[in-house]
Amino acid sequence: MSGVSDNRRPANPWPPVQTEQPEIHPKAPGPGTKLQMHYAECFGCGEVDNGLHMRSTVGEAGVVFSKFPVTRAHQGAPGLAHGGLLACAFDEALGSTVGNLLRRPAVTGKLETDFLRPVPVGTTLFIAARVDGVAGRKIYASADGHLDSADGPVAVRARGLFIQVGLEHFTTHGDPEALQKFTQQPTRRAEDWDINP
Numbered sequence: 482m483s484g485v486s487d488n489r490r491p492a493n494p495w496p497p498v499q500t501e502q503p504e505i506h507p508k509a510p511g512p513g514t515k516l517q518m519h520y521a522e523c524f525g526c527g528e529v530d531n532g533l534h535m536r537s538t539v540g541e542a543g544v545v546f547s548k549f550p551v552t553r554a555h556q557g558a559p560g561l562a563h564g565g566l567l568a569c570a571f572d573e574a575l576g577s578t579v580g581n582l583l584r585r586p587a588v589t590g591k592l593e594t595d596f597l598r599p600v601p602v603g604t605t606l607f608i609a610a611r612v613d614g615v616a617g618r619k620i621y622a623s624a625d626g627h628l629d630s631a632d633g634p635v636a637v638r639a640r641g642l643f644i645q646v647g648l649e650h651f652t653t654h655g656d657p658e659a660l661q662k663f664t665q666q667p668t669r670r671a672e673d674w675d676i677n678p
């Protein structure tokens with residue numbers, strides 16, 4: 482995405498620094514692969530009550546498609562999705578795209594969202610996300626969220642900076658046991674990831 486080309490929302494250059502083309506990891510899931518949830522307790526893709534229950538599929542040309550079914554549990558204004566939860570959906574979609582395609586553990590450093598149209602309860606947001614460029618540990622990704630179909634009107638756009646981290650980020654600040662369970666899954670073996678930032 483080159484930026485939001487709406488007069489009301491002038492686009493800043495994106496990525497904001499010089500980057501290299503992202504290299505899809507040789508063991509990245511290929512086009513057509515339905516991505517499994519990355520962690521059962523994840524609010525975005527896990528089995529959490531009233532979570533976002535997002536599901537993602539790898540598309541062609543480095544695009545990952547995610548769906549966020551908006552329910553009454555996700556309201557801000559009556560009948561409309563809460564903007565913070567929409568931002569959460571994009572954090573998940575972008576993070577999943579970076580993690581699965583580059584196979585580099587990374588966390589969100591910055592996330593910006595443009596809310597272009599209301600997202601009603603009962604709709605599904607179809608999110609198309611891609612990695613735009615890499616500069617050392619900095620990974621730039623962006624996404625468009627379409628209402629109710631892959632080519633529906635764009636309701637939300639997001640751009641994120643993800644920072645590659647070593648696994649010690651999760652053991653030092655998070656839950657070492659949870660990380661161990663995570664890496665025991667067949668598709669999450671540490672040797673299949675690029676884990677040296």
Ligand SMILES: CCCCCCCC/C=C\CCCCCCCC(=O)SCCNC(=O)CCNC(=O)[C@H](O)C(C)(C)COP(=O)(O)OP(=O)(O)OC[C@H]1O[C@@H](n2cnc3c(N)ncnc32)[C@H](O)[C@@H]1OP(=O)(O)O
Nearest residue numbers: 519572573576577580581586588589590591644670671674
């Ligand atoms: C074998 C297993 C593998 C596991 C892999 C799992 C993948 C699974 C697949 C898929 C799942 C993904 C789905 C998840 C989706 C949700 C993701 C989230 O919600 S993440 C939680 C929220 N984010 C945080 O909690 C970060 C908190 N912040 C930090 O920990 C630090 O600030 C951190 C690591 C981001 C950076 O700290 P520093 O000390 O390491 O590095 P410094 O030097 O500060 O930054 C590095 C570079 O980035 C720039 N930078 C950092 N933050 C920036 C910002 N906000 N704006 C602009 N630039 C920034 C800096 O200016 C620097 O740039 P210069 O190298 O000097 O050019």
